[in-house]
Amino acid sequence: MLAERRIPLILLGILLVLPLVVTEPYYLHLLILVLMWVTIGTGWNILAGYTGQVSFGAAAFFGVGAYSAGLLAAKLGISAWWGFLVGAVACAIIAVPFGMITFPLRGAYFALGSLALGEIFRHIAIIWEDFTEGMVGIMVMQTFISKIPYYYIALALAVASIVSLELVMRSKLGYYFVSIREDQDAAASLGINTTKYKMISLVFHALMTGLAGALYMNYMGFIDPEVVFNLHDVSIMAILVAIVGGVGTIYGPLVGAFVMVAVQEVFRTAGFGLLDYINQQVGGSLTTFIKYVKDAHVLAFGILVVVVIMALPNGLVGDWDRIMGRLRKKRRA
Amino acid sequence: MEIFLQTLVAGFLKGGLYALIGIGMTLIMGVMGIINLAHGQMMMVAMYITYVLFEFFHIDPYLALFVSMPALFLLGVIVQKYTLNPLMKVESLLPENQVLMTVGVAMVLTEVCRFIFSSNYRSVKTSYSDATWLVNIAGAEISISVALTIAFLIACVLTAAMFWFLLKTDLGRSIRAVAQDEEAAALMGVNPERMRTLTMGIGAALVGAAGTLLLPMYYLFPDIGGPFTRRAFIITILGGLGSTVGAIFGGVTLGLAEAFGATYIGMDFEEMVGLIIFLLVLLFLPGGFKRLTKV
Numbered sequence: 001m002l003a004e005r006r007i008p009l010i011l012l013g014i015l016l017v018l019p020l021v022v023t024e025p026y027y028l029h030l031l032i033l034v035l036m037w038v039t040i041g042t043g044w045n046i047l048a049g050y051t052g053q054v055s056f057g058a059a060a061f062f063g064v065g066a067y068s069a070g071l072l073a074a075k076l077g078i079s080a081w082w083g084f085l086v087g088a089v090a091c092a093i094i095a096v097p098f099g100m101i102t103f104p105l106r107g108a109y110f111a112l113g114s115l116a117l118g119e120i121f122r123h124i125a126i127i128w129e130d131f132t133e134g135m136v137g138i139m140v141m142q143t144f145i146s147k148i149p150y151y152y153i154a155l156a157l158a159v160a161s162i163v164s165l166e167l168v169m170r171s172k173l174g175y176y177f178v179s180i181r182e183d184q185d186a187a188a189s190l191g192i193n194t195t196k197y198k199m200i201s202l203v204f205h206a207l208m209t210g211l212a213g214a215l216y217m218n219y220m221g222f223i224d225p226e227v228v229f230n231l232h233d234v235s236i237m238a239i240l241v242a243i244v245g246g247v248g249t250i251y252g253p254l255v256g257a258f259v260m261v262a263v264q265e266v267f268r269t270a271g272f273g274l275l276d277y278i279n280q281q282v283g284g285s286l287t288t289f290i291k292y293v294k295d296a297h298v299l300a301f302g303i304l305v306v307v308v309i310m311a312l313p314n315g316l317v318g319d320w321d322r323i324m325g326r327l328r329k330k331r332r333a
Numbered sequence: 334m335e336i337f338l339q340t341l342v343a344g345f346l347k348g349g350l351y352a353l354i355g356i357g358m359t360l361i362m363g364v365m366g367i368i369n370l371a372h373g374q375m376m377m378v379a380m381y382i383t384y385v386l387f388e389f390f391h392i393d394p395y396l397a398l399f400v401s402m403p404a405l406f407l408l409g410v411i412v413q414k415y416t417l418n419p420l421m422k423v424e425s426l427l428p429e430n431q432v433l434m435t436v437g438v439a440m441v442l443t444e445v446c447r448f449i450f451s452s453n454y455r456s457v458k459t460s461y462s463d464a465t466w467l468v469n470i471a472g473a474e475i476s477i478s479v480a481l482t483i484a485f486l487i488a489c490v491l492t493a494a495m496f497w498f499l500l501k502t503d504l505g506r507s508i509r510a511v512a513q514d515e516e517a518a519a520l521m522g523v524n525p526e527r528m529r530t531l532t533m534g535i536g537a538a539l540v541g542a543a544g545t546l547l548l549p550m551y552y553l554f555p556d557i558g559g560p561f562t563r564r565a566f567i568i569t570i571l572g573g574l575g576s577t578v579g580a581i582f583g584g585v586t587l588g589l590a591e592a593f594g595a596t597y598i599g600m601d602f603e604e605m606v607g608l609i610i611f612l613l614v615l616l617f618l619p620g621g622f623k624r625l626t627k628v
Binding site for chain 2: 048049052054056102105120124126127243247248296299301306309313314318
């Protein structure tokens with residue numbers, strides 16, 4: 001037990017001093033992305049992994065958070081950092097009525113509704129050009145030139161999300177969430193107001209995703225509707241981060257975020273430049289192949305969804321004992 | 334007035350095709366209890382099959398139905414047999430893992446098609462693609478696309494055939510039995526797993542037919558599946574989950590709503606209209622048209 005308690009603290013210590021060791025901006029960039037996805041994945045995990053309501057709408061909240069920050073700076077001239085506050089409030093304002101419509105209904109309504117929600121916001125962002133600049137997107141000057149401040153902000157968000165998940169799951173609220181996931185009728189018959197607690201869970205999801213969106217705006221300095229409201233690169237990525245790491249585990253999204261950002265990056269850079277190097281060695285005959293590889297990260301996501309659901313239904317963290325057991329058996333044999 | 338009638342007729346005809354998409358979806362929903370989020374992507378595959386047949390073998394899109402429907406049936410069977418049926422045995426905390434699986438399948442289908450055909454827009458130009466015929470309704474001249482009319486008629490025939498199959502044949506009765514009560518059906522000697530596979534195949538074949546019929550007056554690119562998946566589930570929710578009659582009403586309603594939205598609000602709003610209807614249905618009529626008629 002003590003060792004298990006110690007691991008997160010040691011990990012936190014490592015993450016705190018990491019920028020002193022890793023000075024390469026590129027790797028810091030990847031770490032910031034990982035931490036951002038930890039936040040989003042944890043939010044998704046509270047709603048889907050612990051409360052049992054699968055959301056395809058992370059992009060809606062991510063985009064609203066990002067646009068809140070961007071529009072504040074671009075339209076009102078207020079610092080984009082206020083986007084964290086405004087974005088969080090906006091996400092909660094959207095999440096509550098949305099939950100009120102979908103949660104009283106049984107079945108796939110919430111999942112479909114959340115998918116539709118993301119698409120609705122994407123269309124609004126594209127169509128309402130006077131307000132959102134449409135497909136042109138929004139550009140904001142970054143506050144810091146160095147990546148280190150962003151790294152610590154992202155780390156703070158990720159730690160805050162994991163700590164709040166820990167606290168929630170230790171409190172009564174967490175038991176309510178799990179009871180709804182396990183058996184909604186039984187939960188309701190024990191006097192748990194299922195709609196209300198699903199709603200609380202949804203607000204956690206919305207807040208964490210919205211905060212990550214605001215961070216994204218501040219960090220990247222540029223957004224457009226196809227980037228922040230993207231079904232595959234945001235909503236599905238959020239799901240993948242959680243299920244690869246482990247649905248319904250506290251540290252699952254942490255592992256998942258590392259794996260998924262790595263997968264995304266391996267494809268985008270064609271094996272961190274390895275394929276480009278081989279291509280040079282063999283005289284450029286692999287050029288078209290490399291172009292395909294660089295475009296293939298969505299295909300990889302699709303295949304990962306299929307494989308993970310079948311082979312690792314509880315994720316790397318959830319199935320850890322099973323994976324280790326199988327490896328050990330092989331070694332003995 | 335002319336514009337109104339024009340929109341009405343065009344929307345209604347398009348609605349007939351949407352009904353075909355919706356029936357496939359609602360059958361799958363009824364029997365398997367899941368929403369197939371790869372529905373539009375399956376349609377996209379059928380459209381590419383039709384495109385290849387037309388472009389390289391000069392086969393008319395309507396004749397291509399005889400290839401695209403069996404091919405899509407096969408695709409549906411494979412998807413069900415190798416990705417969805419095995420999931421029944423997987424123990425997982427993850428709720429709705431089958432729906433997630435269909436999302437994965439959808440992404441793979443889209444990206445494989447992008448890999449083969451690239452992201453370029455393609456279309457099939459037949460002699461009747463842009464042809465229209467004029468009708469005189471109450472003094473107003475309106476022009477109707479010939480391709481859309483033929484597509485609507487074929488869609489009606491396919492829908493009627495589907496109903497005959499479901500109501501009159503043994504196999505159709507077995508499918509409905511599984512949709513009503515899986516365990517009872519199993520006790521009566523129906524193999525639910527086989528029925529699920531069959532239903533997925535039929536659903537895919539129907540949406541494949543819709544894709545093939547739509548192609549002569551539409552354009553084609555790999556990402557076209559997403560909007561049609563959304564249309565399919567909007568229709569299903571609108572009609573009532575699992576109701577085939579509801580899917581017809583839902584399809585026609587969505588066709589009309591999109592046509593009027595595009596004409597009177599703006600082309601950009603074509604998809605928004607459907608999504609807003611979807612939220613309104615959840616708000617005011619959860620259960621869809623099925624609740625009103627009890628069909």
